[in-house]
């Protein structure tokens with residue numbers, strides 16, 4: 001459902017440049033629960049951004065659900081993201097002036113949908129119903145992370161890209177979240193692509209790839 | 223070196239209130255390597271903010287290095303923080319317009335010191351020398367976390383308060399960071415107070431307290 005070929009990403013930095021990804025090939029089937037592991041700075045977030053149509057590679061091709069991203073206009077790419085993808089960002093990226101409820105509702109509204117019931121279901125699923133009216137600054141780190149998770153799931157996307165979704169969660173809460181995602185993936189065929197340092201997340205994955213210095217080292221199928 | 227008695231923290235939220243901490247007593251000796259564990263939302267960050275003189279309790283007393291915080295003016299509290307404490311915030315809180323070098327240098331400048339050598343040593347210790355001129359947006363999540371860590375250590379503080387310092391680090395990098403902190407604590411007698419979900423950090427602690435719903439449940443000495 002997502003495939004990237006010979007993808008390279010270089011960030012220009014004044015006189016030098018940072019090679020974040022170097023000739024990466026990766027094919028992901030529909031319904032996979034894929035974990036991307038690797039040391040800090042190895043390129044996981046960069047890879048997720050490319051897989052999630054949030055960034056363009058310096059070289060190589062990215063195809064999502066049959067569409068070659070290089071052939072799409074910026075408008076068509078934005079439509080693809082809104083219709084088919086869900087994101088959990090490493091820094092959460094919640095909107096500070098909106099409540100938890102409003103933050104989670106946002107992707108639905110962007111699709112032109114009005115469905116408060118789905119927002120309440122998402123809040124319930126991540127255990128934050130009593131915190132619906134809190135703004136991010138009034139929430140703990142792990143609560144903010146859970147709002148970001150609920151927001152990614154609320155539109156029932158085809159593919160969810162999750163950048164370290166359990167980094168700020170205790171092991172019990174983190175495990176419950178991964179179980180929830182596993183259940184969604186089995187019931188709805190949703191594809192999950194994680195970047196993670198969490199051994200528990202890796203153990204629940206159907207497959208794991210390792211990134212080191214911008215290169216894929218190995219692919220382990222469970 | 224830090225002691226809190228019967229500390230309560232209540233956040234008013236419109237018509238309701240959130241009881242983040244409820245009658246907490248805690249005494250911390252100089253040189254301890256203390257881990258505070260507990261589920262998401264249990265009050266760890268709130269407790270660290272009170273122990274680090276960043277916030278005032280609703281009830282109860284906080285004494286740091288012999289000084290009762292309630293008796294100090296805002297100016298005296300700011301001086302105490304600058305002179306004796308180092309912080310690693312859960313969200314890093316780096317200054318976006320400053321480079322890694324400048325972010326780490328900031329606490330030294332706030333003390334009126336000019337010591338680029340110490341900044342380079344701190345960058346080296348967290349493995350980020352080549353990234354000294356990068357700004358936070360040009361760094362990975364774990365690299366930003368390491369800048370935040372270096373910044374907390376650069377002034378050689380009496381007490382370091384670290385809110386989930388390894389959340390965004392792979393296990394090898396995280397372990398190296400905790401080893402570094404252990405070494406500093408043994409060589410310089412620095413007191414480390416962590417909030418953490420990481421079992422590896424907990425295993426290196428000299429003592430661990432568990433927080434649940436704003437109450438301290440148990441104290442385990444290693």
Ligand SMILES: Nc1ncnc2c1ncn2[C@@H]1O[C@H](COP(=O)(O)OP(=O)(O)OP(=O)(O)O)[C@@H](O)[C@H]1O
Pocket residue numbers: 131137138139140141142143168169170233234235240241242260261262263264265266267268269312
């Ligand atoms: N500024 C605030 N206003 C209102 N409630 C708050 C505020 N800050 C924290 N809270 C609430 O206080 C409780 C404790 O929060 P705290 O951030 O201390 O938890 P934590 O243990 O650090 O959690 P995590 O592991 O998720 O970071 C939570 O229920 C949170 O929603």
Ligand SMILES: Nc1ncnc2c1ncn2[C@@H]1O[C@H](COP(=O)(O)OP(=O)(O)OP(=O)(O)O)[C@@H](O)[C@H]1O
Pocket residue numbers: 011012013018019020038039040041042043044045046047090353359360361362363364365390391392
């Ligand atoms: N906007 C940018 N400009 C310059 N360099 C960047 C930028 N974003 C990332 N990098 C660099 O690219 C490399 C890969 O970064 P990336 O964020 O993908 O790593 P990561 O595997 O997600 O790390 P972590 O586990 O710490 O989150 C790093 O060396 C980083 O410094």
Ligand SMILES: [Mg+2]
Pocket residue numbers: 044045046090163195362363364
């Ligand atoms: Mg990352």
Ligand SMILES: [Mg+2]
Pocket residue numbers: 140141142266267268312385417
């Ligand atoms: Mg916290």
